[in-house]
Amino acid sequence: MKTTYREAMRAAIRDALQRDERVFLMGEDVGAYGGCFAVSLGLFEEFGPERIRDTPLSESGFVGAGIGAALGGMRPIVEIMTVNFSLLALDQLVNNAATLLHMSGGQFNVPLVIRMTTGAGRQLGAQHSHSLEGWYAHIPGLRILTPATLEDARGMLWTALEDPDPVLIFEHGTLYNVAGDLADDAGPVDISTAAVRRPGKDISLITYGGTLPAVLDAATQLAAEGIDAEVLDLRVLRPLDDAAVLGSVARTHRAVVVDEGWRSGSISAELSARITENAFFDLDAPVGRVCSAEVPLPYAKHLELAALPTAERIAAAAREAVGARG
């Protein structure tokens, strides 16, 4: 069937609400408004205000309440409108959700799912364009998902709800309108492995989330030049699927990591380090990286574009790696 990323996500939420009465959605404007990005549009009318629960602008309060409700036996889906607002809930995410199982010696797990929009590319200025999913991937105790395809938008949520531990799902804002075909019987998918989106033999382009379309574009450009790029979609930023990353590098001997986060201290840095630590002798070239420029994201379209990983920059980095002599 024809669908969009937004509709696939909505179908996943509806499916979860129908499958399990402990599931409810809570967040700012998820109900009467229909969701800031219209993901939950229509669910308020279908499931009512108890299960599609509008909250005040109290990120720490309602994220903490989600943790408490999870401890109390519910399966909450908490929507944080955008990743920048999640900074107001960092105490609950980092000090409580991520620690309770360990601090309690295994007694209290937190089966909570948090969804939030992330990323730049929509001229929303510096405070609404962060890509902080790599930051959250620093925290032991959290599981970090970055659905980039219709299948993952449809399938990751239910598996995340079955996870006994807190799962954060980052939905890139530029993906909501992506349209395509989704199998009628599309359902839950795994939330632990990376996926090869395009097989290739000359170089591994490793990415996730909102930059997957640009990376696939770059791979098409490169193919026309005779460079056969493999595109690996990480899907999960914590814990990383090391076997898939190292397996791809073992096949291609070259890697470029593409990450919309800032370069310093980023998930791309972590990937580069892991490849270097574990596959150094497989490499025919240094690991390359394409990241966002280290500036607060500007509003002006040409400046914003200049700051972000684009297909052209990704292809250039790949050419450089392939041109390097092993």
Next chain:
Amino acid sequence: MLRVRRLEEQCVELYSAAKIRGFLHVYIGEEAVAAGVMSTLAPDDAVVATYREHGHALLRGVSAGAILAEMYGYVEGCCRGRGGSMHLFDAATRFYGGNAIVAGGLPLAVGLALADKMSGRSRVTACFFGEGAVAEGEFHESLNLAALWQLPVLFCCENNLYAMGTALARSESQTDIALKAASYEIASWSADGMDVLAVEEAARRAVDAVRSGGGPHFLELRTYRFRAHSMFDPERYREKTEVSRWMERDPINTLRKALEDAGQLTEKDWKKIQQDVDAEVKAAVEFAEAGTLEPVEELTRFVYSERRPQ
């Protein structure tokens, strides 16, 4: 109250002997608050507390041995030595910590109560925090949510007048804490936190109201910490005379005198109570001393659950 007092005195002693490390915050002087409130809760109610929670855990039913073993860092502790003094948890008694972040437990209590309300259970969640928490945003967010959704939470503010070393009047423009709660349309009142009978009476009234669907309630329990904030606190911020004035209102002595005056406690009874408590604490120390270390190979257990989705 005496059980808490003796356990805390033992903790201080063990800290000095380097058996317990990290931060240690004792509850000496404030025992009437937890004792009064806990006596009104049912076994399936939930409790959320702070980093000064040894007494709350003990009165909720966690054994003194499991508490002390936790502080020793042993696997026999109530959190296998992963939590320590500030992070005591116990699933069996629905004791949800043990939180080192001031006001960090309030949203959890709201969520526990939300789960109960959505599931149609008539359980109460009691949430303890100090008056320092009222300056945090999470305090206001939590009170608003609890009132907005009419959740079964009992907020218990242990007002011991100092947020670490900062006096209430030096940190709050409005020092009437019950009034702050009332501004969220929460039924709220103050009680003498040095008088266990007054605390119990106030708590019983509030818990009954919460349990019967009356929405969140708020108690400001006016109390005082006789000892330093933690073992690292030189107490430069308050006069010794102020401490000794409050110690004249020691909640244990007050109750003892009231019971003696009423002819309900004899010298013999009092001796027996002391002997029993001393024996309990001594046994707890022996239990902790006999504890064992969790194998280092288990370091990374409990970061994620061992049961994974397919």
